[in-house]
Amino acid sequence: LPRRMMLRTATISLLAALSSLLSVAAAAHAPRPPTPSRIKLTQNFREAAALSAKLADPATPQQRKKVAVIGGGLSGLACAKYLSDAGHTPLVLEARDVLGGKVSAWQDADGDMIETGLHIFFGAYPNMMNLFQELGIEDRLQWKAHRMTFAMPQLPGEFTSFDFPDGVPAPLNMAAAILGNTEMLSLLDKVRMVPGLLPMLLEGQPFIDAQDELSVKEFMDKYGMPETVNEEIFIAMAKALDFMDPDRMSMAVVLTAMNRFINEADGSQTAFLDGGQPERLCAPMVDHVLSRGGEVRLGAPLAAIEVGDDGQVACLRLADGSSVEADLYVSAVPVDVFKKLLPASWSTMPFFRQTEELIGIPVINVQLWFDKKLRSVDGLCFSRSPLLSVYADMSTCVEEYADADRSMLELVFAPATREVGADRNWIGASDAEVVAACLGELSRLFPGEIGGEGGAELLKHAVVRTPRSVYAATPGRNRYRPSQATPVPNFVLAGDWTSQKFLGSMEGAVLAGKLAAEVIADRAAGRAAATSQTLKPVHEEVVAAAEGAAPREPVGVRGRHPIAFGGGQQGLGETKFEHA
Numbered sequence: 156l157p158r159r160m161m162l163r164t165a166t167i168s169l170l171a172a173l174s175s176l177l178s179v180a181a182a183a184h185a186p187r188p189p190t191p192s193r194i195k196l197t198q199n200f201r202e203a204a205a206l207s208a209k210l211a212d213p214a215t216p217q218q219r220k221k222v223a224v225i226g227g228g229l230s231g232l233a234c235a236k237y238l239s240d241a242g243h244t245p246l247v248l249e250a251r252d253v254l255g256g257k258v259s260a261w262q263d264a265d266g267d268m269i270e271t272g273l274h275i276f277f278g279a280y281p282n283m284m285n286l287f288q289e290l291g292i293e294d295r296l297q298w299k300a301h302r303m304t305f306a307m308p309q310l311p312g313e314f315t316s317f318d319f320p321d322g323v324p325a326p327l328n329m330a331a332a333i334l335g336n337t338e339m340l341s342l343l344d345k346v347r348m349v350p351g352l353l354p355m356l357l358e359g360q361p362f363i364d365a366q367d368e369l370s371v372k373e374f375m376d377k378y379g380m381p382e383t384v385n386e387e388i389f390i391a392m393a394k395a396l397d398f399m400d401p402d403r404m405s406m407a408v409v410l411t412a413m414n415r416f417i418n419e420a421d422g423s424q425t426a427f428l429d430g431g432q433p434e435r436l437c438a439p440m441v442d443h444v445l446s447r448g449g450e451v452r453l454g455a456p457l458a459a460i461e462v463g464d465d466g467q468v469a470c471l472r473l474a475d476g477s478s479v480e481a482d483l484y485v486s487a488v489p490v491d492v493f494k495k496l497l498p499a500s501w502s503t504m505p506f507f508r509q510t511e512e513l514i515g516i517p518v519i520n521v522q523l524w525f526d527k528k529l530r531s532v533d534g535l536c537f538s539r540s541p542l543l544s545v546y547a548d549m550s551t552c553v554e555e556y557a558d559a560d561r562s563m564l565e566l567v568f569a570p571a572t573r574e575v576g577a578d579r580n581w582i583g584a585s586d587a588e589v590v591a592a593c594l595g596e597l598s599r600l601f602p603g604e605i606g607g608e609g610g611a612e613l614l615k616h617a618v619v620r621t622p623r624s625v626y627a628a629t630p631g632r633n634r635y636r637p638s639q640a641t642p643v644p645n646f647v648l649a650g651d652w653t654s655q656k657f658l659g660s661m662e663g664a665v666l667a668g669k670l671a672a673e674v675i676a677d678r679a680a681g682r683a684a685a686t687s688q689t690l691k692p693v694h695e696e697v698v699a700a701a702e703g704a705a706p707r708e709p710v711g712v713r714g715r716h717p718i719a720f721g722g723g724q725q726g727l728g729e730t731k732f733e734h735a
């Protein structure tokens with residue numbers, strides 16, 4: 156009898172192992188939507204392609220320039236990539252030992268990927284989509300069905316979605332998605348949204364830009380939008396787009412995203428990258444740069460920008476005491492770092508002083524590994540919970556992390572401090588507190604599935620804090636975002652926070668880097684700067700305040716920890732987060 160039992164147990168375990176293997180294989184090979192066919196048909200995609208073509212035009216008369224690019228995030232790397240295409244020689248100086256900045260990722264002792272943030276790609280990312288195409292890595296994006304999934308706060312464990320019908324052109328597909336969902340907004344609420352959204356549809360970008368002075372709440376009051384729209388949609392959007400509550404956020408952010416999603420048929424369709432960004436997206440850019448004679452240095456933090464008697468950059472001084480000379484210099488560091496490096500002689504210039512008005516927003520990324528598979532959705536979910544923004548079950552969403560037996564949830568925890576709407580300073584809380592708070596919220600999203608008898612147990616976690624992430628898009632910030640061209644002839648700015656028509660996002664970072672490359676390529680070719688590249692005027696208040704201002708010595712970047720460079724890190728490290 157015991158032998159028979161042993162045999163039975165062995166057979167059962169074998170079958171279980173086989174079935175789990177098969178389901179992993181099935182998950183890995185489940186057909187997923189192809190690259191959306193219409194993303195390459197948009198005006199924005201064509202404009203982005205035209206700029207790439209202009210930069211890579213072999214007919215352009217070139218003076219080969221050596222260009223030092225400070226920062227190896229997406230913006231600095233994109234800048235270097237396009238400078239290489241334009242026949243120049245970039246040298247990227249990245250402070251950390253890992254590329255990517257806010258998209259950086261690293262492996263833990265088990266080989267699991269720890270990410271600075273859950274990053275979602277949208278169809279409405281024309282420069283990013285061109286970049287993937289140019290690098291020949293489009294197959295690395297794993298597209299999801301075209302829908303937006305929201306948790307239902309009043310119905311624990313229930314989800315609802317806006318489903319965009321296939322083959323229907325914009326804006327009808329979004330209209331169908333909104334009208335087709337009867338669980339989130341009543342018909343009357345939908346109708347009452349129209350007066351606010353109509354001017355955006357009719358007037359486009361000028362209307363959107365003008366709304367930067369208003370918070371979401373102020374805009375809603377002005378256009379008589381019902382509070383339910385805020386509760387159902389805008390809170391979730393604000394937390395996802397800029398990690399804060401909508402009463403603090405500029406309406407231009409929401410409208411910019413909505414405008415793209417409404418006007419581009421595949422604009423709101425989402426994709427996940429098939430692994431960590433340093434390897435899957437940054438490395439191909441580095442290879443591209445190296446193959447054209449450029450260089451990328453890791454572990455090379457800039458300590459100071461040395462300015463010559465002519466007011467231009469004389470050289471860059473690195474933290475190890477060495478210096479770097481180039482023909483031109485690009486700063487692609489986050490705005491909070493840039494302010495610390497701003498040379499004293501430039502600190503009175505209105506153009507650079509306006510950066511004082513921009514500041515990075517805190518956010519926390521949490522990864523939770525469970526011993527069981529949770530009921531999961533194949534795509535991004537808006538949690539609509541007080542502490543969390545969006546999340547995804549990566550064991551379902553990304554083929555490389557596929558696991559049929561265990562879930563790995565990646566969650567964006569926002570808002571993270573009181574200033575941006577949180578109930579406490581979560582960025583200074585311990586990992587245990589953050590994880591406990593997440594589990595509390597998840598018990599509502601997955602009722603009965605986590606903890607308790609038979610419920611999934613947490614195997615391990617990773618908490619990555621970024622106290623200064625993308626610039627906080629509070630009302631009125633757009634006017635302080637500087638152009639890539641600066642008043643200093645041999646110095647150009649990049650970074651998602653500089654002026655460009657996409658938000659503080661991966662797309663914005665790539666576009667800003669590309670625009671910075673365009674400034675340099677135009678100057679080197681003796682071309683008059685393109686319209687997009689003229690020096691953006693500085694707001695009169697900043698100009699007035701700069702008069703008679705005393706120069707300020709740069710405080711410099713203190714320490715070598717990731718957050719000193721505007722990145723995210725695990726553990727509290729050397730920093731006092733209470734004051735972050």
Ligand SMILES: Cc1cc2nc3c(=O)[nH]c(=O)nc-3n(C[C@H](O)[C@H](O)[C@H](O)COP(=O)(O)OP(=O)(O)OC[C@H]3O[C@@H](n4cnc5c(N)ncnc54)[C@H](O)[C@@H]3O)c2cc1C
Nearest residue numbers: 226228229230250256257272275457650651660661664720
């Ligand atoms: C949690 C989280 C989730 C996000 N989710 C999304 C998303 O879903 N979709 C999306 O589009 N965007 C998302 N973003 C935003 C996106 O990551 C950023 O907009 C983008 O990566 C910024 O790129 P960047 O190159 O402008 O800046 P960074 O990535 O900050 O790059 C700046 C680089 O400069 C380096 N540096 C700093 N100081 C120095 C120095 N002194 N010397 C040399 N180098 C230096 C840094 O180390 C870094 O590598 C998210 C961000 C976070 C934090």
